[in-house]
Amino acid sequence: MASRTTKADSRKTATAKKDRPRHIGIVQKDPYLEPYEDAIRGRHEHAEWKKNQLTNNGKKTLAAFASGHDYYGLHKMKRGWVFREWAPNATDIYLVGDFNNWTEDERYRARRIEGTGNWELKLSEKAMKHGDLYKMHVYWQGGDGERIPAWAQRVVQDEETKIFSAQVWNPEPYVWKKNKFAPCKSPLLIYECHIGMAQDAEKVGTYTEFRDNVLPRIQKDGYNCIQIMAIQEHPYYGSFGYHVSSFFAPSSRFGTPEELKSLIDTAHGMGIAVIMDIVHSHAVKNETEGLGNLAGDPCQYFYGGDRREHPAWDSLCFDYGKDDVVHFLLSNCKYWMQEFRFDGFRFDGVTSMLYYSHGLGEAFCNYGDYYNGHEDDNAICYLTLANELIHEINPKAITIAEEVSGMPGLAAKVKDGGIGFDYRMAMNIPDYWIKTIKEKRDEDWKPSSIFWEVKNRRSDEKTISYCESHDQALVGDKTIIFRLIDSDMYWHFKKGDENGTVIRGIALHKMIRLVTATTINGGYLNFMGNEFGHPEWIDFPREGNGWSYKYARRQWNLVDNKELDYHYLGDFDKRMLETMKMVKNFQNTRLQEIWHNDDDQILAYMRGDLLFVFNFNPVKSFTGYGFLVPTGSYDVVLNTDAKEYGGFGFADDSITHLTNYDQLYVDQHKEWLKLYIPARSAVVLKKN
Template identity: 75%
Template sequence: MEPYADAIAGRHQYAMDKESELTNKGKQSLSDFASGYLYFGLHRTPEGWTFREWAPNATHVYLVGTFNGWEEKDAYKLKKLKNGVWEIKMSLEAIRHGDLYKLNVYWEGGQGERIPAWATRVVQDEHTYIFSAQVWEPEKPFKFKKKAFKPSTDPLLIYECHIGMAQQEAKVGTYKEFRENILPRIVEEGYNCIQIMAVQEHPYYGSFGYHVSSFFAASSRFGTPDELKELVDAAHSLGVSVIMDIVHSHAVKNEVEGLSNFAGDPNQYFYAGNRREHPAWDSLCFDYGKNEVLHFLLSNCKYWLEEYNFDGFRFDGVTSMLYYSHGLGESFDNYTSYFNGHQDDNAICYLTLANKLIHEVNSKAITIAEEVSGMPGLAVNVEDGGYGFDYRMAMNIPDYWIKTIKEKIDEDWKPSNMFWEVTNRRQDEKTISYAESHDQALVGDKTIVFRLIDADMYWHMQKGDENYIVHRGIALHKMIRLLTATTINGGYLNFMGNEFGHPEWIDFPREGNDWSCKYARRQWDLVDNKNLSYHYMGDFDAAMLKVVKSVKDFQATPVQEIWHNDSDQILAYGRKDLIFVFNFNPKESFVDYGFLVAPGAYEVILNTDDVAFGGNGIADDSVVHFTMPDPLYKAEKKEWLKLYIPARTAVVLRKKK
């Protein structure tokens, strides 16, 4: 990194200079600056209602809604203040809780109906499908019972989920149903964090929540703001932290619902020229060089932390933000790729300030970057010149597993390659490891289990009727997840349902499937049915997490390779008092296979071949394995641990005290 020291220092200084500018040379905090949601939007005070909007290109602005028959009236005409800010003050009787409203915005040469940019509640009419902002000021607003919460990161075990498709029924699920039906499952499984997708309001359900229109509004498809707060509070009471996917990498192109052409200025929030539209996502790119945009986005970060008690964020599309090319067509095969002038310093500055702000508001907050290029310093403290994320997604791992399954026969799976992929990371950056991503569950792709078993999942998942393909698929599903989860250096993530091998793909309701929710749900009855083989994978997942959590600071203990042999397809490594042994060989079992380990007695605490997890139970796991001395390795304080390792199995052993 030394050749790029000047560039690293320059980026850091740029962010610090911008912070100084935004905070009036430190006369206020970054958190004070990022409080726009307390000023803009609709607010009720003891004296009455106040509404403000930033629309510098507007000539006239009217507040219209159910309270005035959707007509422009002088009593609801906004007054222009300085710096493009518009304001109106009204009596307490002028509007009330539940009223719908919008803005009629005029500019030179045109006018348009708009949902306020800072709206905190947006609903869709079930008959006309039209979106409107809604006044949300209930007489008895929800109050958090668990006000102080410290996330558990020892290690961070994330259950990635989507509220709408979390239910068994073919419908859009709710925050309330998730709290009552799904949250207990997650707790029982052993995860200590949920990462919720699609929280910010989005016009098209099928966008998976990634084409956001109203950044301060929790999606009303799933219920009310109070019901989301109740979900967060309930999770905290159970020791589960809650982070959300935050989408600041782009915005939906819709004009009426979104920010696309808010007041006749298509570049009010977005870059001009050919940088305005994202070439691959059919969306718009924020102009991170504008202070007003920084104010909007930073305030958005603080809003979700303060208003909903979220514990942090997984930032979506960070690679797209970092590069003028959005990372498209780039190889990133050497460090010059990160410092060749093709990077957006404005976006880097924003991400640095966002992380600084988030941890200023909540020092225990969790921030994760979804970033594929490998940009150095992303998960390094701001004080040390980094961008300040706590973790980065280890996006190479799911890519590796799916590529291996698709392109290689079992005999060509090499343990040396596997071990390198799951441990290949910078030591100064924590990562979130995961075996498969939610993208693999979408239409057009396949999850790991569907790649392994495919059509046989429809016919041979009944206990006693499993064929070779099913047995192979379940065995490898367990081994892949065990190897991925036990080599982490930060945290582990699983997408909802993948832990038990949920079949098929996700297809949101759309015109092409007659707006059906049949494939936009989770079939929990499959894992609950003990006559089916799905529960084997779900039960193993829970047992695996129990092992991971049994070691204090598991994620911080060094992963030490003990042995690999690509011909035998054997891999062994250790962490503290645990030894992990894998035999990926599809045909050959090994008797008295030896490894040099610390002297002592070792007991089996987890075996993928256990009959409780759908295995054959060939080995006797009740046997305590004693090491045998060897004069050649006496000086190294190592002895031979000899095991029987059946084909296509993995075992975890713990050294007895």
């Protein structure tokens, strides 16, 4: 007997389909994630639950919750001063400093706020003054010690004793000149920099020197964003700023907070966004300068047991499951945006946060590796809330995740089940270039492999592409230019004195940058000096080098010297960025492969009306090499082999190239474009 479907049955079926939850956004876009949808939903719901808890079910905003910096720390009030600290394990707290000859005084004794772990001290206006140094003297059961307050906004180091202290800071408020600013992301072109080593002189550079001497270079070169490292105060200069001690204090070794504000203000006036390399993945172990044992509880801010110390970084790992720690870190994000007007953050060490293993020794070969129970849901929740907070404060803010495991959804929207970053670092690309340069002969460079690698990313996540990381510039590693040329840079980098190694290195340096930058789907990043092939590694002052600053600087004089080859690379980098800006919303423009031939080592692709053609072949030049492209005429706008960029100038770039008719492709509106392509060169043509 045939079955019948009644209207009632149809209504029930329709209702069931309607009630059935749709796949969450990132699963809709990637069906291979379906087996892990429960885990993805669980993380999303956990973050929503925590957000509701912290905001009293939405009765206040996340930004209102993240205001600890306005409450804790030392603040000048209308009448006097108020100091507050979260120290639940403390039994007594005194402020000691210049104002009381560093002795305990009952007038400077804080009291515990009943029923909380908070301590408070109110003082008269004359009790301290701008510039006074101070610390907390904290007592706990069985011990005591001097500590720098966790929420201190100004910390300085004595030049002779090297001891760090908090400093009373109450200058005239900085008057901002540029009150409205929105970052340009079309495309986002980031110049990664370090204030201290950003000058020629063998010393620690300052915010003011960077503002006056380096910002104009960055603007002239065409970058529209700077990513500043080492802003949060750190005891050891050579840590590159990654062992933070005072999270709310801009490093005083570079100058005052007002000078940092002036730098940011000036950058905004130049149309340059400013993002900060923020470190929330770990903290320095130091107890006298940092949070390691603020009040007798080594786990006040950090995980306990085996999870407290990072096994590879000699640092401490935050406990993201504690509301007070989340409050501290979220407030830190808001503070830098509110007080200094940073346009966003590059979050360091995200892989370390995501996994109990910190990602160490894991291969991450398939999706199951991201959902097998070894993920720190507390950290994932914190990062999700941080992204929501940052974009609540400034919807146009920029957040970037430095993450190596490839966790799906990291740079997907929170509403889609993602963690909410705007971009993730395309960390596969520099690894690929290192491996290629080290292990493959030039004859074995395959354009198909190069093209696949530079665009190897999730379709629903935007990335920041880069050729080399700042780590490669450190002693013990090598930048791309040094891998290509090595010591010959010291002897054959003068015009007219180049040998074969230098000629090869200059050519490939330009080609590597061009193919990496022009295949982006989000942004492009360069570490300062690498654009012109800075020859020296970075070696911060240390005992092993006699505490020398010789290699902790950038030698701008090299790129300024027109008798040397460095300016060829710098000039090329500038023209490359100009070329990318010829296409509106370049990063979102379709990336269309035109041709590749691994035997010839030829690659061609288009974005908008720009055609990019590469010949990676080290010895073969090609005459009349044909590509099927949209019908029309094409003019050369950039050639890596041009003499002005250190090439041979073999091709005549003044010629307008016309496509050749082919009846077979009339319906496709395509014809053959035939070019002369010298060995080891690339050319960009613009369709008229």
